[in-house]
Amino acid sequence: MANPTDSSQPRVQGASLVLEALRKDFGQAPAVRSIDLDLKPGRFLTLLGASGSGKTTTLMMIAGFIEPTSGAIRINGRDVTTLPAHKRDIGMVFQNYALFPHLTVLDNVGFALKMRGVGRAETRERSAGFLRMVGLGDFLERYPHQLSGGQQQRVALARALVFSPSLVLMDEPLGALDRRLRLQMQEEIKRIQTDLGLTVVYVTHDQEEALTMSDDIAVMEDGRIASHSSPQETYEAPANRFTANFIGESNFLQGTVATQAGEETLVDIAGRTCRVAAEPAAGGGKVASVFVRPERLRLVTAEDRIANAMACRVVSQLYLGESIVYTVELADGQKLKIRRPNRGVGAAIRTDMPLWVGFEPQNARILLA
Amino acid sequence: MAETMAHANDAAASAAASPAPRRLSAGRFPAFLIPVLVFYALFFGYPLARIFWQSVHGEDGFTLVGFEMFFEEPAYWMVLAYTGALGLVTLSITLVCGYAVAYWLVTMNRSWAVMLMAFVLIPFWSSGLVRTYAWMVILGRQGILNSVLLDLGIIDTPFAFIGTNTAVVLALAYYLMPYMILSLYSVMNGIDRNLMLAARSLGASPIRAFREVFLPLTRPGVLAGCYIVFMLGIGMYITPAMLGGPQQTTLPLMIAIQINEAMDWTFAAALSVILLMVTGGMQLMANRFLDFERLWGGAK
Numbered sequence: 001m002a003n004p005t006d007s008s009q010p011r012v013q014g015a016s017l018v019l020e021a022l023r024k025d026f027g028q029a030p031a032v033r034s035i036d037l038d039l040k041p042g043r044f045l046t047l048l049g050a051s052g053s054g055k056t057t058t059l060m061m062i063a064g065f066i067e068p069t070s071g072a073i074r075i076n077g078r079d080v081t082t083l084p085a086h087k088r089d090i091g092m093v094f095q096n097y098a099l100f101p102h103l104t105v106l107d108n109v110g111f112a113l114k115m116r117g118v119g120r121a122e123t124r125e126r127s128a129g130f131l132r133m134v135g136l137g138d139f140l141e142r143y144p145h146q147l148s149g150g151q152q153q154r155v156a157l158a159r160a161l162v163f164s165p166s167l168v169l170m171d172e173p174l175g176a177l178d179r180r181l182r183l184q185m186q187e188e189i190k191r192i193q194t195d196l197g198l199t200v201v202y203v204t205h206d207q208e209e210a211l212t213m214s215d216d217i218a219v220m221e222d223g224r225i226a227s228h229s230s231p232q233e234t235y236e237a238p239a240n241r242f243t244a245n246f247i248g249e250s251n252f253l254q255g256t257v258a259t260q261a262g263e264e265t266l267v268d269i270a271g272r273t274c275r276v277a278a279e280p281a282a283g284g285g286k287v288a289s290v291f292v293r294p295e296r297l298r299l300v301t302a303e304d305r306i307a308n309a310m311a312c313r314v315v316s317q318l319y320l321g322e323s324i325v326y327t328v329e330l331a332d333g334q335k336l337k338i339r340r341p342n343r344g345v346g347a348a349i350r351t352d353m354p355l356w357v358g359f360e361p362q363n364a365r366i367l368l369a
Numbered sequence: 370m371a372e373t374m375a376h377a378n379d380a381a382a383s384a385a386a387s388p389a390p391r392r393l394s395a396g397r398f399p400a401f402l403i404p405v406l407v408f409y410a411l412f413f414g415y416p417l418a419r420i421f422w423q424s425v426h427g428e429d430g431f432t433l434v435g436f437e438m439f440f441e442e443p444a445y446w447m448v449l450a451y452t453g454a455l456g457l458v459t460l461s462i463t464l465v466c467g468y469a470v471a472y473w474l475v476t477m478n479r480s481w482a483v484m485l486m487a488f489v490l491i492p493f494w495s496s497g498l499v500r501t502y503a504w505m506v507i508l509g510r511q512g513i514l515n516s517v518l519l520d521l522g523i524i525d526t527p528f529a530f531i532g533t534n535t536a537v538v539l540a541l542a543y544y545l546m547p548y549m550i551l552s553l554y555s556v557m558n559g560i561d562r563n564l565m566l567a568a569r570s571l572g573a574s575p576i577r578a579f580r581e582v583f584l585p586l587t588r589p590g591v592l593a594g595c596y597i598v599f600m601l602g603i604g605m606y607i608t609p610a611m612l613g614g615p616q617q618t619t620l621p622l623m624i625a626i627q628i629n630e631a632m633d634w635t636f637a638a639a640l641s642v643i644l645l646m647v648t649g650g651m652q653l654m655a656n657r658f659l660d661f662e663r664l665w666g667g668a669k
Contacts, residue, residue: 065566085569086578092570098563102585111581115572163572 014042014199015076015166017062022071024057025035031057033223035071039201039216041166044193046202046210048246049220055203058220062201064088086115091160091168095175096244097152099144105155106140112163112192130158133192150181157189161196168193170202174209184243186213196251207247211235235293241367244291251297251336252367253290259281264361270330274308279366294339296363299326299349299356306358312336314351328357370371423638435639445623449643453620455537455609456602462542463598464591467549471590473503474550475557487556493547501611504540505531508612532614540608545601549594556590557583596655620644 019037023030032054039045047055060066062073064085065113072081080088101107107114109127118126130265131137134154144152153173156172160168173189174182190213193200204210210217211231216229219242226246228241238244255269264275265282267290276290304307312328326338326349337358340349349355425436439445473566474482492500505565507513508530515527561581568578606621613622620640627637 063566063570065569084574085566086572086574088570089572090570092567094563094567096561096563098561098565098567100582102582102588111568111573112571115577136540159567159571169570 013166014197016041016074017045017167017199017201018072018077019058019062020059020072022058022072022073023069024061024066025069030223032061032068035223035225037154037218037225037228040198041199043215044190044200044202044213045216045218046204046214047218047220048204048207048210050054050246051207052335054223055205055220057170059171059201059203059277060166061315062167063092063169072262089163089165089167091163091165093153093156093168093170093173095172097144097156099152099155099159101144104140105136105142105147108144108155109159109162111159116163124269127158127162130162131155133240134158134188145213150185153177153185154188157192160194161198166199168198168200170200172204173202174206175204179335180369182283189213205364211247217247221246231364237365238291238367241289241291244367249294249337249339252293253292253336253364254334255290256289257284257286257288257366265366267366270332270334272308272310274310274364275361276308276364276366277362279368280369284364286368288368290364291367292336292359292364294325294337295323297336297338297357297359299328299338299340300358301349301353303356306356307360307365309356309358312355312357314349314355317351326351328355330357357358393604420638420641424636424642425635425639427635430634435633435636435644438636439639439643448618448623449620449647451617452603452621453647455534455541455617455619456599458538459541459545459602460599462521462538462596463546463549464595466542467553467594468587468591470546471550471553471557474554475560486494489547489550492543497544497607500544501540501607503606504536504543508536508539531612532617534613534617536612537609537617541602541605544605544608546599548597548601551654552597553587553590556587556593560586592655592658596651600651604644604648 017037017039019035022032022035022037024032035054035058047058048121048327049055057066060070064080064083068081072089073079075088075090086366087111100111106124109131110123113123113126119217121292124358128137128140131140135198136151136154139147139151139155144155147155153176156173160170170189177185186209189200192198202210202213211234214231216228217231217234219226219234221242227234227243229237229239234243235247238247244252247265253267253269255267255274258266258273259269260266260278260280260282261275263278265278265280266273267276267282267288268274269290274290279288282288298306299312299314300306300309303311312330315329317327318325321342323339323341326340327335328338329335338357365366382600389590400527425431425433427434474485474489477485505512509515510531512530514530515524518524564582564586565578569575569583573581588645603619604621605619608618608624609619609622610625613619618626621644624637624640624644627633627640
């Protein structure tokens with residue numbers, strides 16, 4: 001593909017985006033309760049959430065298609081809360097592409113330039129440049145219905161970028177594509193975003209997509225942001241139980257907080273005192289959920305080989321090819337899922353032997369919420 | 370390299386995404402069509418052929434006197450011109466009003482739209498004769514409109530609406546409005562609303578988005594609606610006959626006069642053929658500009 005940095009596409013300075021106590025009620029029902037967000041220029045933010053969590057409504061408010069009930073939207077410090085959509089200079093990519101069926105690919109991409117009174121020749125040149133950037137240099141005179149889904153999405157991308165917007169919104173842009181094409185487009189979007197230095201707000205319900213593409217992930221729950229952090233932090237140290245559950249698989253071990261011990265907090269689980277990463281807010285005697293990812297739990301045949309070893313027995317196992325997921329039961333009846341890489345026949349666990357499950361203290365967190 | 374790969378992938382997807390529309394296999398003649406064809410041949414094909422034959426046959430065999438009468442008398446041309454003008458005026462009114470109504474219907478809440486659509490359709494289901502009488506009741510000398518205007522003191526003496534162009538155009542436009550609304554509504558309803566949002570996000574004001582995106586996309590509906598309304602409008606008999614006066618003589622009326630009063634079947638048939646030529650010519654033009662298959666339930 002053409003390298004956008006050496007052709008007609010200028011590197012734009014991404015905009016900063018600030019949402020302040022943004023709220024939207026539809027009739028009596030709040031779709032977005034209160035959103036506060038501060039996005040730095042050039043960042044890729046994903047709004048991740050189930051349908052009905054308010055992520056699309058939030059995006060539509062940023063775009064200017066829905067007027068907030070209250071709150072403010074600032075782009076590059078400028079209050080745009082009441083600015084009409086067509087004056088916001090925001091690029092938007094829709095889930096169903098929303099290409100103009102009566103216009104050629106070239107005219108679709110050139111639409112924004114035409115609206116801005118850019119001359120015919122320059123419009124053509126710039127549009128063609130962006131179409132080459134997305135690998136569609138040979139499809140300029142085609143109509144949208146003559147293209148595949150992936151090609152249509154690329155046209156939509158070029159169309160949203162051609163007028164050098166500093167903020168680009170994407171509403172589940174890859175939702176309609178098959179998996180292979182989706183992965184390919186993820187890479188491509190990420191590459192273009194980095195090359196052009198764009199600020200992107202991306203809406204998806206696909207956690208894997210959120211993890212691979214984002215600089216920031218805002219997990220939305222019931223019209224609010226449940227957590228806002230980097231993909232690593234969202235996965236490793238989720239802010240709350242909702243986030244932990246929403247991204248990846250999670251185990252929640254029920255126990256009672258015993259005491260704080262320096263860098264660690266001690267929690268009694270199933271008759272054993274386990275050491276977990278410190279949670280100063282957890283007072284002694286409180287009931288606590290200890291969160292551990294299935295792949296961070298280890299299953300061993302000797303008690304002294306791991307930290308926080310708890311006796312268990314295997315209830316069931318699920319063969320997934322590259323890994324095997326064991327469901328084990330602790331002495332007090334709690335069930336846990338353990339994901340173990342499949343290292344071949346010799347390394348298989350014999351489930352009829354005494355087994356222990358354990359985890360490193362830094363891989364476990366107490367979640368109070 | 371990556372580009373070539375992307376192309377190869379997409380090309381494959383493209384081929385899969387747009388299969389040729391499936392059709393009934395040609396080849397064997399479907400026997401179940403025979404009764405239909407016989408019916409058409411008897412009750413459509415034969416009468417039509419008969420009219421053509423009649424138009425060139427007088428009492429003394431072959432003649433072109435019917436056509437000569439028409440082309441030699443400018444008064445008859447005027448009737449044809451009036452018929453066309455009536456069709457065009459009716460068309461303009463239904464287009465402007467119908468577009469507004471259809472747009473309103475597609476932008477409103479679904480359940481309301483369904484209900485209001487019923488109001489559009491109800492007159493559609495009642496007899497044209499009844500509806501024309503209704504207009505006579507409204508527009509008549511002692512009609513509703515005159516009573517209201519008299520009571521309000523706007524006029525002193527009843528106004529003769531019946532027998533004016535206004536009455537004929539009004540009733541025709543009313544009668545043909547559902548055809549226009551339905552043609553426009555079906556096309557407008559198929560327009561993805563995100564297209565307007567996309568246009569807005571790309572910098573188009575609401576008016577510009579309407580003009581650049583919505584309006585061009587409704588073109589098939591506009592053309593189809595215009596076509597149907599014009600064709601039906603110039604062929605209407607009851608409305609101009611009942612609501613018009615001698616000044617509002619249309620080609621169908623003149624045909625009726627030739628048969629009922631002048632008993633000149635040859636001339637009447639010639640006039641029919643002329644009307645048929647006009648509508649047939651329109652049809653040929655329409656076929657060039659309209660994609661009927663796409664408009665009425667065909668594949669995109």
